[in-house]
Amino acid sequence: MTALAASPAKASDRSPAGGVLLDVRNLVKHFPVGGGGLFGRSHGVIRAVDGVSFSIQKGETLGLVGESGSGKTTTGRCILQLERPTAGEIIFEGRDLTKLSLAELRPIRRKIQVIFQDPYSSLNPRMTVGQIIAEPLAVHGIVPDRNARQARVHDLLSRVGILPSLADRYPHELSGGQRQRVGVARALAMEPSLIICDEPVSALDVSIQAQIINLLEELQSEFHLTYLFVAHDLSVVRHISDRVAVMYLGKIVEITDRQALYEAPLHPYTKALLSAVPIPDPAVEATREHVVLKGEVPSALNPPSGCVFHPRCPIAIEDCKKVVPELREIRPGHRAACIRV
């Protein structure tokens, strides 16, 4: 990770093209526990996502950071409509996806694509690389002609830095980095406007991580893509994001520009996360102050009252147990959900 942290931060002059592409409002996703089936009975709900709101501008990259179980992946899956949200609105290009039927969603699926974390399980082991990339082209009739499709597959493969001759290989014959490039090519085949990157580099070696991140950035400027970049790794997110949202137990606790978040974090949880990222300078590392969180993330089955972070918060007061903090603008463009800031 240090390789990425040390690399020059993304040029901040690349301003988004403007216009809201995706607007998520009060997204809620609860999963019933137990139950299902004919005789099952529900034993409560997991509040995976509990009132999340954010928007993404065209051409922007929003980083979504959080620990395991914070709801960041579920948020992504709701936007993809792999999960139907319990409540809230997901407005993409002016249409609320949560109100559309499955049939109405199909043309929109083209526009929102996903790159998964695990390049080993994200490719069907019984399809060749070429078939994997050609499938979306055929399904949506983007390239109906078989020969043209083949050419398009080869073109896409070379775009993501894979020799077109590998089109006849099976995924297990490729390395992790190559597989992830195939995953990128598959997403790219649909000519999407938004790509949900669900921890696309977490399963890769550090050297390969940088290659994939750089590839994603190149493709972004080439095809004017918008990314929602989900990760648990702050240094990766810092490199690629324009803005960053931090999630904790199904809620966004802080959202702002990358620079503001890393240089002047407001929420105590963000501060703790940042202090856990090692700095590749022993002198600085030895003198700086560490905020170490006590305990574990509480269960989303039974979240704490008031501010969900209060049991682990170093600056919590009595009110934190009662008041649910709202995500409010504390500085221009910098919102945090904490009554103490």
Added chain:
Amino acid sequence: MSERGPFRHHGVQVGGALVGLFVLAALLASWLAPFDPHAIPTGLAAASLLPPAPPHALGTDALGRDLLSRVLYGGRVSLLVGVGVELVTVLIGVLIGLIAGYYGGWADGLLMRVTDVVMAFPSLILAIGLIAVFEKPGLDKVFLVLVLLGWTTIARVVRGEVLSLKTREYVQAARALGVGDGTILARHLLPNCLAPLLVAATIGVGGNMVAEAGLSFLGLGAQAPTISWGAMLAEGQTFLASAPWVAVFPGLALMLAVLGVNLLGDGLRDLLDPRFKH
């Protein structure tokens, strides 16, 4: 990979050879059989229960019929029921397993409870009971009953595989790409269920052959003059002490055929895994 290549796999070698042998024998029975399997010779007393010796390589039964010829023809019934029942069974089982596993919810609950009910009965007893409902027992009834009772294993295997496969990211990706349910089932889920499905199906073929023999042994399956290994075993048991070959050879044929099918199924499981393909 050479040590696991298709022709070096011992299970596939032995199983394939046995199955190949029995299939050929069944197909070519009319050429291979030295005698008419139904022919009862004149001068019965002199020809009945002859021990294995030329011209009767496996001896003769109580009616003086050539046992080798009868075992060859009996293989036809055994293989036909074994494979035929399994084909229909797989068709039904796959359909039910895919629907239950992929759609889940009440469809899964309903289908799996039906499966539980069918599985809860001791199958041979239920088969006997069901066949007793018909006026005349026969192979067609055996076929029907075995299909009715056999699909549950396949459905369970397929459902279990689908349950685990549908959470894989490539299936999620296909859904995100807007691939339809039918295509996801046919291209992404079914091909990846193939290995366990094939194993379950081949072992099912063996099970069907044994079940057919069992029902025929009890007189509920193949009726004379149809030749079945199970019916031959029943005829032979009377003479088990005096002329053991009458029962031993059809029994041996059944055992080897079932063993071959099972070995082949196990070996194919290894070979069908794409990670072994090179």
